Amino acid sequence: MKRCISLGVIFLLVFVMNPVYSSEIPKEKKELCSWIDKNNNYLCSISDRIWEFAEIAMLEYKSSRLMKTELKKAGFEIMDNAAGMPTAFVASYGSGKPVIGMLAEYDALPGLSQKLSTVKEPITTGAPGHGCGHNLLGTASFGGILAVKEYMEKNNIPGTIKFFGCPAEETLIGKVFMVREGLFDDVDAVIDWHPGDSTKAGYASSLAMNSFKVRFFGKTAHSAGSPWEGRSALDAVELMNYGVNMMREHVKPTVRMHYAITETGKVPNVVPDKTEVWYFVRDTKRESVDKLYEWVLKIAESAAASTQTKREVQLITGCYEILGNKAGAEIIQKNLKLIEPPDFTEEEQRFAKEIQKSMEKEEKGISEKISKLVPPKGPPGGGSTDVADISWVTPVARFSVASKPSSVPGHSWGTTAAVGMGIGHKAMIVAAKTFALTALDLLTKKQLVQKMRKEWEEKTKDFKYKCAVPPEIKPPVLPEPR
Ligand SMILES: [Zn+2]
Numbered sequence: 001m002k003r004c005i006s007l008g009v010i011f012l013l014v015f016v017m018n019p020v021y022s023s024e025i026p027k028e029k030k031e032l033c034s035w036i037d038k039n040n041n042y043l044c045s046i047s048d049r050i051w052e053f054a055e056i057a058m059l060e061y062k063s064s065r066l067m068k069t070e071l072k073k074a075g076f077e078i079m080d081n082a083a084g085m086p087t088a089f090v091a092s093y094g095s096g097k098p099v100i101g102m103l104a105e106y107d108a109l110p111g112l113s114q115k116l117s118t119v120k121e122p123i124t125t126g127a128p129g130h131g132c133g134h135n136l137l138g139t140a141s142f143g144g145i146l147a148v149k150e151y152m153e154k155n156n157i158p159g160t161i162k163f164f165g166c167p168a169e170e171t172l173i174g175k176v177f178m179v180r181e182g183l184f185d186d187v188d189a190v191i192d193w194h195p196g197d198s199t200k201a202g203y204a205s206s207l208a209m210n211s212f213k214v215r216f217f218g219k220t221a222h223s224a225g226s227p228w229e230g231r232s233a234l235d236a237v238e239l240m241n242y243g244v245n246m247m248r249e250h251v252k253p254t255v256r257m258h259y260a261i262t263e264t265g266k267v268p269n270v271v272p273d274k275t276e277v278w279y280f281v282r283d284t285k286r287e288s289v290d291k292l293y294e295w296v297l298k299i300a301e302s303a304a305a306s307t308q309t310k311r312e313v314q315l316i317t318g319c320y321e322i323l324g325n326k327a328g329a330e331i332i333q334k335n336l337k338l339i340e341p342p343d344f345t346e347e348e349q350r351f352a353k354e355i356q357k358s359m360e361k362e363e364k365g366i367s368e369k370i371s372k373l374v375p376p377k378g379p380p381g382g383g384s385t386d387v388a389d390i391s392w393v394t395p396v397a398r399f400s401v402a403s404k405p406s407s408v409p410g411h412s413w414g415t416t417a418a419v420g421m422g423i424g425h426k427a428m429i430v431a432a433k434t435f436a437l438t439a440l441d442l443l444t445k446k447q448l449v450q451k452m453r454k455e456w457e458e459k460t461k462d463f464k465y466k467c468a469v470p471p472e473i474k475p476p477v478l479p480e481p482r
Contacts, residue, residue, distance in 0.1 A: 025338045028151070032436040033339065035147040036429060043432060044425045046070070047139035051420045054108040054128045057168035060087040061480040063106040063135075064165050067091075067142055071163060074146055075153075083181035085475045087167040088174055090183060093149045094160040098449050100442045101162045101190040101394070102145050102435055103387065104138035105169040114416035118354035122413070131411045132170065133195030133403050133419040136428040140193060140401075143428070144435025151440065159443045162187060166386075172211060173317045175386035177475045179393055180467040189328065189452050190396045191438050192387050193431050195403030195419060196410075198367045199341040201332035202398055203324030204376035207256065207282040208289045209384040210318040210468065214240065214300045215263075218309040220273040230271030236307040237261055237275045243299035244279075254379050255292060256282040284379050286320045286468065293318075316476060318468025320388040323459055324376065327451040328397025333373040335437040341370050342402060342426035352405035352423065355414040366423060367402040392465045395456035399434060403427035 021033060036043070046066065053062045064087040071091040072078050082088035112129030113122040122129075145163045152161070164183070166174040178184070216237055221230030244257055251257075259279045265272030281292045297313060304311040344352070349365040356363045390396055403424055408414040418424055442449050 022338045022340060028440065029335075029338060029437050032147045032151055032440060033433045035150055036143055036432050036436060039143065039146070040429060043139055043143040043428065046142065047135045047425065047428055048420065050106050050135040050138060051130050054113065054130055055106070056110055056128045057107045057171040057173065058085070058087060058476060058478045059481065060106050060167050063138070064089060064167065067104065067106070067138065067165055070142070074149060076149070076163065082165070082183060083177040083475065085167055085174065085177060085477060086480070087165075088178060089165040091163040091165070092160060094152055094158070096158050096160060098188040098442060098446075099160040099162060099186050100439050101164055101184065101187040102141045102439065103164050103166055103190060103192040103390070104141040105134045105166050105174070106138035107134055107168055107170050109170055109411055112411070112413055112416050114413040116417055116421045118351060118417065119358050120413045129413070129416040130419055131413065131416045133410070133415060133424065134169065136195050136403055136419050136424050136431065137193065138165070140428045140431030141435055143432030144439060147432070147436040148439045148443070152443070157443055161439060161443070169386060171317065172209060172319050172384060172386045173475060176317050176319050176389050176467065176469055179389040179465070180469065180471070184390050184393050187394045188449050189442050190390055190394055191332075191435055192396050193399045193401065193434065195424070195427060196400030197402060197404065197406045198371045199336060199369070199401045199430070200371035200399065201329035201336060201373050202376070202400070203326045203329045204322070205284065205324055205380040206322040206388055207284060207380060207384045208286040208319060208321040208388065209280055209282040210289050210293045211278070211280050211316040212293070213262070213276055213278045213314045213316065215274065215276045215312045215314070216304060216307075216309045217312070218271065218273045218307065221271045223269045223271055227271060231308045232271050233275040233309050234265050234272045236303045236309040236311065237264070237277045239306055240277065240300050240303035243303060244296055247295060247299065251292065252283070252288075254284045255288070256280070257292070257296070282384055284321055289318065290468075315469060315473060317386075319384060319386045320392055320468070321380065322385065322388040322396075323391040323456070325391070325395040325397055325452055325455055327448075327455045328395055329373055329399070331441055331448055332397050332399045332434060332438050335434050335441070336370050336399065338437065339430055339433045341368055342430050344368060344423060344426065348423050351421070352418065355408055355417060356405050359408055359412070359414050361405070361407040364406055366405050389465075389467070392460065392463065395452040397438060397452065401427045401431045401434070
């Protein structure tokens, strides 16, 4: 571990000495990049601390506190406990229009603890780890907004910048409740990114989704002595799942439905009186998910009726599909070209290839080029994100930066390793610069915000946002572990 960290420091020094920019970068944008380069070590240490905290959804107490404290010190005004979630916050600076938002996430994933090693080697078996790179995600946005704030202060730039500390992206909770609370209502445009395989802006969509649990309550009995006295809650879960699996043939190929039985019987000779199944139902459009959800709930109802059990449904969260913004992606793509993609050292490429070898992927290292901005093709990939809800209340400009070895999946130990060392640091710095440059564009060039908003207004002209989670459902807050 120690050796890996010192290797990381060497990678970092090499990079700090050689920041790469296009010769076309304007003076003010170079100034923003220089601020980020000067603060490279500071930003990498924030990212590494969040990587070490590795707090899962709704438990990001240390990670959010670290960012809040630093932003407060830098002169930001903090709205704590945003939308009733202790690990959500909004940090604002400046006044008046335009209001530009930057999104940050910092939650880890259960079971993905991993050393900075090229073979699977947890720090603590079963503990969480940053398998989606949200340590980089939050820190890049943080670095970007700090750089812009310095520049605004020095040059008297009008407008407001808002840093949205969004918890629980992995469970699609944070932003849904923040949007429902109206926290994005005064925001003119939002910038967002995600660590990925390639460096590019994009405006592809994602899948809308509902996450819900169904609990069945039966009557326990001796399974052999008096089974006629029992009513099995496990039978109900099995019947429900069977019904959903029959439904599968009659839904569109874009639909995804998956479940895990999270509570079941313990032994065969006791009729189980309580079970729980957790479902994700997804499709390319929110309306379709609403209909699928109704259908699945009918199946649960009939499973309960057939087994003479009772059921209880808990809707945990529900999100929309992303509404892409081409105008926003174009602004970002231009800035990515001014900054240049991360320039990985031979050692970093070797590290990436060794991870690929361990995960039986082609050993092609990490991408060092900027991919072209191309229109999204076909239906969106299989994932969902709560960024989607924001995109229906204000335009969102999005991008990714190559932060992990190509083809190494997100939500894997290989990603946890890459985003905790020099590879992740470099990607995060490029992303922080992209945030800063894009925010400056949006603050100082009115026509760019107007273009983003015009596109968004056209796409939403007959639409009124209605959160998929009704107002009586509160965010599933968890207390801070002692
Ligand atoms: Zn993620």
